[in-house]
Amino acid sequence: MTATTASRASRTARRPAPARNGGIRESAVSRTIAMAVMVVATLYFLTPIWWLLVASTKTRADFTTTAPLWFADFALFDNLAALFDYRNAVFLRWLANSALYAGVGALFATLIAAMAGYAIAKYSFRGRETLFNVILGGVLVPATALALPLFLLFSQIGATNTIWAVFLPSLVSPFGVYLSRIYAAASVPDEIIEAARIDGAGEVRTFFTVATRMMAPALVTIFLFQFVAIWNNFFLPLIMLRDESLFPVTLGLYVWNTQVSQIPDIRALVIIGSLLSIIPLIITFLGLQRFWQSGLASGGLK
Amino acid sequence: MARDTAGRPSRAVRHRAALAVFLVPFGALFTLFYVIPIGYAVYQSLLTVEREGTFGPAVQVFGGLTQYIAVFQNELFWNSIGRVLLFGVVQVPIMLGLALILALLLDSPLVRGSRFFRLAFFAPYAVPSVIAAIMWGFLYSPNLSPFTGVTQAVDFLSADAVLWSIANVVTWVYVGYNMLIIYSALLAIPQELYEAARLDGAGQLRIALSIKIPLVVPALVLTGIFSIIGTLQLLAEPQVFQSFTSAVTSTFTPNLTIYSTASVPNISLAAAMSVVLALATFVLSFTVLKLTQRRTAR
Structure with missing residues (x-):
């Protein structure tokens, strides 16, 4: 390892x-x-x-009558079937939306942040430190402070309640730029970039073939934390989206949870849905742990 | 265009082109979704609505600092700021203290199976705040909780207790994350530093207090700043708790106040509140950074 x-x-x-x-x-x-x-x-x-x-895993009756921390009749698959049946499998739609917003969004966010961080670490140009400081300031801007003005701006061009209203803003990760800069400075030797140049590789190709490999732990770390940030994001979709079919899974479960008092049966769906919504994150973290743990070690602490 | 002997564009030119490829995507998105929204919020916060007569159409006009005066006179907004500050003063030290203790124990030779514990403590970080709040909402419930013995005796969802019940949800989610950041800092300490202490017969506690903790202060500052930002932004947990208890009002935290003000709709006032909140966050985290830098420099 x-x-x-x-x-x-x-x-x-x-x-x-x-x-x-x-x-x-x-x-x-x-x-x-x-x-x-x-x-x-x-x-x-x-x-x-x-x-x-x-x-x-419990039936509706067992949920209130049996010991909460131990199994009763095993009804997991019935509950899953009920969840997927409800309102034309809207829950699956939410899971797919979250996967799109968080998966694709974090992938692009990582790439974009890595390029910027690498450039700031490895090239000297006028205004480099100013640019970096502005981006660092961006790390300190609370994401929720941006949600309302973003809504106003998107509504000016009639683009609220679309996929883009949630997807595009999540492509920006100032923290990713910060981490990439530190990691690139420490782990991509200038000699290697110089050697690639002598071999005739272009600057951009050098980044994609040589630097990204050496920055891999940082890239995985950025991807994971951006993935979690988007998957957990609540305020932006809450403000932007009206159409249920565009909801990410957190917003969908939130809305269901507010309906429990009117539709008591929905409580079982909230519970099984909550379980399903955390499984992808736990699997991703466990599967990639050796990357993000070393990325975390080198990154946040300089 | 300047060219080198091989006839390719010179290095400076090639660098400039590469820089554009590397920096333009982030620069454009950062401008569109960070800089412009902040500018727009400031602009929006300077407007005010005027009507000609009682029944005239509403027109937005420049109002100067009218909205900011309204913000500073808005008691509900300041109550919500006070509430999250109280929350932060209590919850952030507890959370970071727990994270530090667990990280030190994981790093000490006293604990077996540290790999398992590390993942077990980190697992809640994979639970979105909304889901964590829903889960704990059930766990606090007087009827459905696994601990009805406790939840029937103490009302975790009462007006007095609900802030601290939410604090527990936030602590539960983030201790493991902060612990890992501190633990990573501990792993980076060179072993040689401990050897002299060991030769002097210093125990683990002594080593932790006089060597390890001072060296992880930068990590504590980092986690502290992110925690302060998170506290002032508190939204998802209280919003979910509204379904469980009426004790969480629509002005419970600053962000809830902004959200309910915007849905009135009183956009300009909400924008002014956003600006004030963002500035307060910025000033607070900046102050923490500077104070701790000065102390560590001494």
Whole structure:
């Protein structure tokens, strides 16, 4: 595996035996306390997710009458069928919308931010620091502060309530530029760019064939965090979209949740839908962990 | 056009072309979706609506700072700012403290299976705020919660408690994320620094207090700033909680106030509120950055 594992291995190797004078006794007590803290924290963080998983497998009657943290009759597939049946599979539509907004959006956002960050790191040009500082200022601008003016601007050109109103603004990731600049400066040696130039590769081709490979951990990190930011985004779609068929899954579930008091049956759909909406994110994070963990290590901390 | 001996465009020219390819896409999108909206919000906030007589058509005219005066006189808006500031003063230190403790434990030799714990603590970050709020809404419910023994005794959704119930949702989602950032900073500390301390017989706690914590201050500043920004922006969680309790009003947080003001519709006032909120966020995070920089420089 990658640097994380390697550095961890070398750390354990270098870690000396417990100190003399009573070190072992102290560490037996501290070990127990430390593990106790870990177990309590695990319960805190995982119980709600476990509850959601269990609740998703229950029939409507069992949900209110059986122990909430353990399984009763296994009705997961009935619940799924009910979810996909409801209103012409509108939930699947929402999942697809979220995948489009977050997946495609984060992909383009990463590419665009990486190019800008790389250029700022590797080329000297007039106004470079000013540009970087303006972009850094962008990191500090709260996304929700932009939602209302974006709505006003999109409504001027009659483009609210369209895919573009949610998709286009999410292509901008100032934090991605910041991370790419730091990572490119540290991990793409000038000699390699120079060597590519001598080989006759164009500047842009050098970026795509040589630099992106060396920036991979940073790129995966940017992609993931932008993906999460878009997938979780709520205010912008809430303001922009009226047409249910354009909703991302978070907005759809929010709307269903507001209807629970009028349509009690919808509660079961909210629960199973919530479970389905977090599974893609958990799988993505687990699958890409060795990339984003090393990207995080090098990035945020300079 | 300047050319080198091989007849290709000179390096400077090629660089300029490449720079355009690299910078124009981000520059254009940043201008369209960051700079112009901010400018437009400022412009919109300077307008005011006037009518000729009682029944005349409404016309937007330049009103100077009229809307800002209205914002500063708007008690509901300032109450909502005060509420999230109180929230932040309590929740951000608790969240970062927890994140720091867990990161230090993960980094210490005291814990086995740190890989599992790391992922377990981080998992809630994969849960969108809306979904997290819906889940905790059920967990707080007096009838449906797995912990009805507790939720029937304490009303987590009452007017007094709901702010802290929301704080718990936010803490639950973000502790693991902040923990990972701090943990990454801990991994970057060279082992040699610990060796002298160990030879002096320093225990893990001593090493944590006098070596590790001072060295992760930059990471704490970073997570602190992002947490402050997040706190002032609070929206999804309280908005969801409106379905569970009437204690969350339509002016509970600044963003909810802006949203309900815009839907009146009183766009110019809402725009002025947005500008004030963005400025307040900016000033607050900038101050935190400067204060901590000064302290670490000393």
